[in-house]
Amino acid sequence: MRLEIPPPMPPQSAPSGLIEVAGLTKLYGEFPAVTDLSFAVRAGEVIGLVGPNGAGKTTTLRCLSGIIPPTRGSVRICGCDMGRDPIEAKRRLAFFADEPRLFEYLTVAQHLTFTARIYNVANYQAAARDLLEELEIAGKADTLPGELSRGMKQKLAIACGFLHSPQVIFFDEPLTGLDPLGIRRMKDSILKRAAAGAAILISSHLLHLLEEICSHVLILKDGKKIIDGTMDEVRRKFSEAADGANLEEAFFRATGESKGP
Amino acid sequence: MGGALLYYEWHSRFNRVRARLQRLRQPKYLFGAIVGGLYFYWYVFGGLARQRYAGRTPAPLSPDSWELVESLAALAFLVVILLMWIIPHQRAALAFSEAEVAFLFPAPIGRRTLIHFKLLKSQTAILFSALFMTLIGRWGGGHFLFRAVAWWAVLSVVNLQMLGSSFARTMLLDRGISNRRRRLLFLGAVGVVVAGVILWARQSLPPPPVVSNPRDLSALADYARQILESGPVPWLLAPFRWVVAPMFASGAKQFCLALCPALAVIALHYVWVIRSNVAFEEASVELSRKFAERIAAARSGNWQAMSKPRKGKRPPFELRPEGWPAMAIYWKNLIGVRHFLGGRAWIWLVWIFIVAGSAMQHGMGRSGAGVMIAAAALMLIFMSLVSGPQMLRQDFRQDLRVADVLKMYPMAAWQVVLGEILAPASLLIRLQWLLLLLAVVFFTSTPNHLAVPISWRISFGVAAALVLPFVDFIALLLPNAVALMFPAWVQLGRNSPRGFETMGQQIILMFGQMLVLALALLPAGLAFATVYFICSYLFGMLPAVVLAALAAAILLATEAAIGVRLLGKAFERFDWSEGVGE
Numbered sequence: 001m002r003l004e005i006p007p008p009m010p011p012q013s014a015p016s017g018l019i020e021v022a023g024l025t026k027l028y029g030e031f032p033a034v035t036d037l038s039f040a041v042r043a044g045e046v047i048g049l050v051g052p053n054g055a056g057k058t059t060t061l062r063c064l065s066g067i068i069p070p071t072r073g074s075v076r077i078c079g080c081d082m083g084r085d086p087i088e089a090k091r092r093l094a095f096f097a098d099e100p101r102l103f104e105y106l107t108v109a110q111h112l113t114f115t116a117r118i119y120n121v122a123n124y125q126a127a128a129r130d131l132l133e134e135l136e137i138a139g140k141a142d143t144l145p146g147e148l149s150r151g152m153k154q155k156l157a158i159a160c161g162f163l164h165s166p167q168v169i170f171f172d173e174p175l176t177g178l179d180p181l182g183i184r185r186m187k188d189s190i191l192k193r194a195a196a197g198a199a200i201l202i203s204s205h206l207l208h209l210l211e212e213i214c215s216h217v218l219i220l221k222d223g224k225k226i227i228d229g230t231m232d233e234v235r236r237k238f239s240e241a242a243d244g245a246n247l248e249e250a251f252f253r254a255t256g257e258s259k260g261p
Numbered sequence: 262m263g264g265a266l267l268y269y270e271w272h273s274r275f276n277r278v279r280a281r282l283q284r285l286r287q288p289k290y291l292f293g294a295i296v297g298g299l300y301f302y303w304y305v306f307g308g309l310a311r312q313r314y315a316g317r318t319p320a321p322l323s324p325d326s327w328e329l330v331e332s333l334a335a336l337a338f339l340v341v342i343l344l345m346w347i348i349p350h351q352r353a354a355l356a357f358s359e360a361e362v363a364f365l366f367p368a369p370i371g372r373r374t375l376i377h378f379k380l381l382k383s384q385t386a387i388l389f390s391a392l393f394m395t396l397i398g399r400w401g402g403g404h405f406l407f408r409a410v411a412w413w414a415v416l417s418v419v420n421l422q423m424l425g426s427s428f429a430r431t432m433l434l435d436r437g438i439s440n441r442r443r444r445l446l447f448l449g450a451v452g453v454v455v456a457g458v459i460l461w462a463r464q465s466l467p468p469p470p471v472v473s474n475p476r477d478l479s480a481l482a483d484y485a486r487q488i489l490e491s492g493p494v495p496w497l498l499a500p501f502r503w504v505v506a507p508m509f510a511s512g513a514k515q516f517c518l519a520l521c522p523a524l525a526v527i528a529l530h531y532v533w534v535i536r537s538n539v540a541f542e543e544a545s546v547e548l549s550r551k552f553a554e555r556i557a558a559a560r561s562g563n564w565q566a567m568s569k570p571r572k573g574k575r576p577p578f579e580l581r582p583e584g585w586p587a588m589a590i591y592w593k594n595l596i597g598v599r600h601f602l603g604g605r606a607w608i609w610l611v612w613i614f615i616v617a618g619s620a621m622q623h624g625m626g627r628s629g630a631g632v633m634i635a636a637a638a639l640m641l642i643f644m645s646l647v648s649g650p651q652m653l654r655q656d657f658r659q660d661l662r663v664a665d666v667l668k669m670y671p672m673a674a675w676q677v678v679l680g681e682i683l684a685p686a687s688l689l690i691r692l693q694w695l696l697l698l699l700a701v702v703f704f705t706s707t708p709n710h711l712a713v714p715i716s717w718r719i720s721f722g723v724a725a726a727l728v729l730p731f732v733d734f735i736a737l738l739l740p741n742a743v744a745l746m747f748p749a750w751v752q753l754g755r756n757s758p759r760g761f762e763t764m765g766q767q768i769i770l771m772f773g774q775m776l777v778l779a780l781a782l783l784p785a786g787l788a789f790a791t792v793y794f795i796c797s798y799l800f801g802m803l804p805a806v807v808l809a810a811l812a813a814a815i816l817l818a819t820e821a822a823i824g825v826r827l828l829g830k831a832f833e834r835f836d837w838s839e840g841v842g843e
Contacts, residue, residue: 067668068836090671101663105597107573116582117589118670124582144573 017042018168018199019064023073026059026223033059034223037073041199041216043167046190047228048210049203050247051220052255057203058098060220061170064201065095077168091119094161098173100153102145108132109141111160119164131159135185150177158186162193169193171202175209187213211247219254226254266370266378274385281762289750290762297765305396329482331509332489335502341419342501345426347447350440352431355379355424373535376424380534387416407516411507414523418504421530428537454497461492500526586672590680591687594655598684610692635704638696642729645693650736653685657741657832661748664835675829682737682825689733697722697729720803724810728785731817735781738824739774745831781820789813 017040024037034056041047049057063070066086075082080089106114116124132138135155145153154177175183190213194200204210210217211231218228227234231247238250284290355375357365365375391412395405433443466487470480488494503522510516577595660667660681667677701722706712743750750766792812796805
């Protein structure tokens with residue numbers, strides 16, 4: 001059974017992008033984790049966030065999802081300013097961390113009940129049932145997270161995140177721990193949600209994955225934006241020296257990293 | 262290969278000590294180490310000095326008494342060893358860390374080398390424990406060094422026995438002898454031996470003495486001496502006596518003579534363990550995983566989670582999808598509480614009160630029992646005020662590891678704080694109100710048999726019921742504030758530190774929280790006194806108590822509300838990736 005995706009929540013105003021980042025800077029003490037980052041993601045776009053380890057990808061995602069406040073700059077989600085109106089901004093987004101974080105005393109079904117109340121999702125039962133079936137964990141409704149495999153935990157986190165039909169979705173390494181079928185389903189699910197009008201940002205080191213599903217890409221290094229644009233733009237920009245460069249090639253050229261022997 | 266393992270062990274220990282010394286450059290660890298060291302010094306050496314100053318050094322025992330104590334120690338040791346053979350049910354599993362499993366199990370290392378490595382590792386813990394027991398175990402005579410070596414011998418035998426018995430258990434299981442059958446066999450053998458001893462005692466010894474004066478146990482001691490030091494029992498106890506004998510040696514020569522048999526027992530155990538060829542790897546992998554989970558749970562401040570929940574609990578009430586979102590956090594935490602304090606705990610509490618009450622009524626009469634129940638209830642209320650907030654941790658102390666998830670929720674930070682603290686607070690309040698009700702019902706007279714009128718009991722009961730919830734709430738806010746504002750001072754992260762420094766930090770935090778709580782209660786106390794002073798003139802004492810409590814409760818509620826708002830700000834600033842578990 002395939003999930004019928006409910007229409008995304010309407011944006012508060014009519015922004016040019018569902019995700020708008022302007023001059024985002026995050027300092028840890030004196031250390032700049034992210035410096036003056038600006039970009040926008042419109043409805044239906046899937047943007048890949050790539051960069052070497054320590055480039056500031058996770059810090060960027062945490063700032064965008066309101067987990068940590070930026071030192072400077074602004075983040076707008078569906079027109080809601082994360083600094084001024086965090087509750088409305090958070091209501092419209094979902095963030096999936098690389099490691100699923102679940103409550104060890106709540107069963108699968110109780111996680112969904114809990115999430116429904118947090119996001120005030122009326123009549124959530126049907127949507128929850130469909131999500132559990134789509135993610136193939138319907139038979140685990142009364143199971144505690146401790147008894148689930150890592151992949152199943154991730155599916156539960158995804159079910160909780162999708163329950164309120166977010167319009168903006170952030171993924172941090174979304175394919176970790178999934179089996180091949182799970183990976184295929186996840187890719188389909190991302191594309192389907194983008195087609196339904198969601199703006200999606202994916203941070204991953206799996207460049208071939210990003211190449212398959214992203215319409216745009218943003219390369220970070222040392223907390224600074226190297227480039228952002230459509231996949232073709234980025235590839236073209238870094239393929240002047242070598243014809244037909246793919247995203248991997250573009251990544252190495254953009255970041256000045258050696259591909260190795 | 263042994264060289265590599267020695268290298269690993271030596272450098273692991275060395276680096277750990279060096280890291281601990283290096284972090285003393287940070288004031289929080291330095292102060293913690295100073296306070297922890299002072300506390301340990303006060304506990305160990307201060308106790309000795311106080312004993313000497315007070316002239317309470319125990320009088321030296323006679324040689325006969327020493328012999329009896331030695332026999333009793335050997336008997337206790339025998340019981341410990343027997344329990345090791347009867348109670349455990351798991352297959353042999355040597356406790357390795359997850360990293361050790363990952364590196365050593367696939368490496369070309371023989372099983373015997375792994376056992377040697379494990380024995381070597383356990384020696385560090387044994388030496389430390391022996392030193393600790395020598396320091397705190399002030400009883401007995403002999404030189405400090407002799408006692409330390411004697412403790413080392415006892416603990417080494419215990420360690421080797423534990424290992425050897427687990428190997429033997431696995432071998433029996435492999436040969437189809439189940440745990441149940443093994444236990445029956447052992448208990449049967451123990452039963453036969455005990456029956457034989459009883460039979461011998463009944464035939465050879467006079468009947469056991471009747472103790473009429475509990476202060477004079479000399480007749481009983483003589484009887485015990487006869488049983489333990491004549492007939493078959495000394496033969497049974499001989500190997501155990503050899504192990505504990507160095508503890509009771511009075512001089513260097515006696516110690517050396519006593520140590521030789523103990524060393525022989527250790528050597529025999531060592532040969533037994535090393536020659537056992539039992540597959541322990543699979544069970545060890547599982548054990549290391551469970552151990553790592555428990556350590557992570559304990560270090561995240563979630564002591565209850567050390568025992569993992571096995572099945573989901575029914576929610577305390579139906580959570581509707583619409584409404585105040587903080588209620589969802591309260592609902593979630595209540596489910597967590599029910600994993601440890603479910604209906605069974607409440608049934609136990611009521612049962613204890615009924616049994617204790619009827620026992621006291623039997624011995625003291627109805628009114629005496631009532632006073633005792635009321636006094637116990639009041640004492641438990643006080644204890645719950647002091648220790649309840651430290652024991653009930655279904656709040657931020659449990660949830661900080663998922664702080665990122667909580668921060669993503671579309672709700673104000675103060676609502677998250679309120680939702681977090683409501684569950685332990687409601688539980689404490691329910692318990693205290695129940696105890697308060699018992700106190701009001703049963704406190705019918707004072708210990709001097711003066712009647713306490715019902716109007717008094719109701720007035721004071723209502724006053725306490727008004728104030729207690731807010732005191733609980735503030736008392737719970739404090740440890741949560743510490744967790745949010747000084748996460749590196751509390752054990753939350755996976756890499757939280759241990760040792761003297763941590764102990765010192767805990768002491769500092771405990772005193773700090775008590776001081777802040779006292780300061781927070783001060784204005785309410787003043788308000789209570791002022792309103793009571795005024796109202797007692799106007800309305801009399803009993804209404805004044807209730808009105809004064811109401812005023813104090815309003816003030817405490819205001820403080821709690823401010824505290825929730827401030828903690829909400831702290832939660833907004835909180836970042837798990839900063840400063841936790843440094």
